[in-house]
Amino acid sequence: MQEHEAPHRPVMVRQVVELLGPRPGGVYVDATVGAGGHARALLEREPSVRIVGLDRDPEALAVAARRLEAWRDRVVLLRADFSELEAKLRDLGLQRVDGILFDLGVSSLQLDTPGRGFTYQVDEAPLDMRMDPALPLTAADLLNRLPKERLARIFREYGEERWASRIAAFVVEARRRQPLERAGDLVACIKAAVPAAARRTGGHPARRVFQALRIAVNDELGQLERALPQAMRALREGGRLVVISFHSLEDRRVKEALRRAQSAGEPVPMRVLTRKPLTPDAAEAARNPRARSARLRAAERLAGPDRAASTKGVR
CATH class of the missing domain: 3.40.50.150 (Vaccinia Virus protein VP39)
Structure with missing residues (x-):
């Protein structure tokens, strides 16, 4: 860089x-x-x-x-x-x-390097989010492996996300079809899960979930x-x-x-x-x-x- x-x-x-x-x-x-x-x-x-x-x-x-x-x-x-x-x-x-x-x-x-996976603004960015590239688990690993209840808790506790349980359910359903690997995959789940009226306020609907995953990945x-x-x-x-x-x-x-x-x-x-x-x-x-x-x-x-x-x- x-x-x-x-x-x-x-x-x-x-x-x-x-x-x-x-x-x-x-x-x-x-x-x-x-x-x-x-x-x-x-x-x-x-x-x-x-x-x-x-x-x-x-x-x-x-x-x-x-x-x-x-x-x-x-x-x-x-x-x-x-x-x-x-x-x-x-x-x-x-x-x-x-x-x-x-x-x-x-x-x-980190935010300005899409390849690091911290941004929800670039659909093709990988779901990585590791501040230290040597860390063993990426955001994609958590999304594709954790049970729905654990994901919901991460979204709720670390993102203070009102729709945590619903988003977690949509993530689990989406990963049954294919693994979530890119930012756009997760953003699509979030937008589908959050009601349209709620998406119109409070900034980008993915902001809190991306924050929560970043906090979890990096402890x-x-x-x-x-x-x-x-x-x-x-x-x-x-x-x-x-x-x-x-x-x-x-x-x-x-x-x-x-x-x-x-x-x-x-x-x-x-x-x-x-x-x-x-x-x-x-x-x-x-x-x-x-x-x-x-x-x-x-x-x-x-x-x-x-x-x-x-x-x-x-x-």
Whole structure:
């Protein structure tokens, strides 16, 4: 993939940089580095910082490496899930870092490459949806193998899809005739299942089902729940965590994790910096429609013990 093939507009860059407040010589982790837009903004603000960029997508890492070439001596890019954060920092000999960013969800690089299978706009796109091409199961595998009840639960829980059971039934009926392999196959099932009146409101009728399958294929919510405590533990005192989410399922988990850290000090004491999530301003939303649903939350680590570490081995 060439860089010009995938225009990249990092979301809420100004807010991210201001909240992380890169300081000279600091170490910052972009746990979802993608095309490197946020990492580049941090380096442009303070060129002496060190960046650790994680991403499960090798194509994204290749783009990030090109875009961050000018700072290559200060950037380490690793192919990893963000739930491997603590292990990767240990491998680098890093005990604590100054800031961590999560920019969740699917990237523009992935959406704009039909062959990756994330889009419902291209009928011939394969039903893949793997952020890491090494993952064993694709969206097509789930659609063609799972029982109707399991599919309905995925559509309902991960897509908040009102017509989940009906869509699952249409998928099972369609796959009896032939396997669902392309985006157009699934879109046709969805359009047939959803009543015409419901299709006229709420955007594209396939949006929620495609989101649900993507989350299931990549275990996105499980990854997030495992990664957030690791990120908080990895921060030095005064270090900051910034998380950008794009739908309510992610945002609720981030909000709850920060609430526990602030109220109960679990896994470490944190101070929430965003009473309500920040959102893109009107100019950014107009310039980059994909930013419209973004919600940013941030918190700062306070002095205090790492409860998970301090109670290790205690029963």
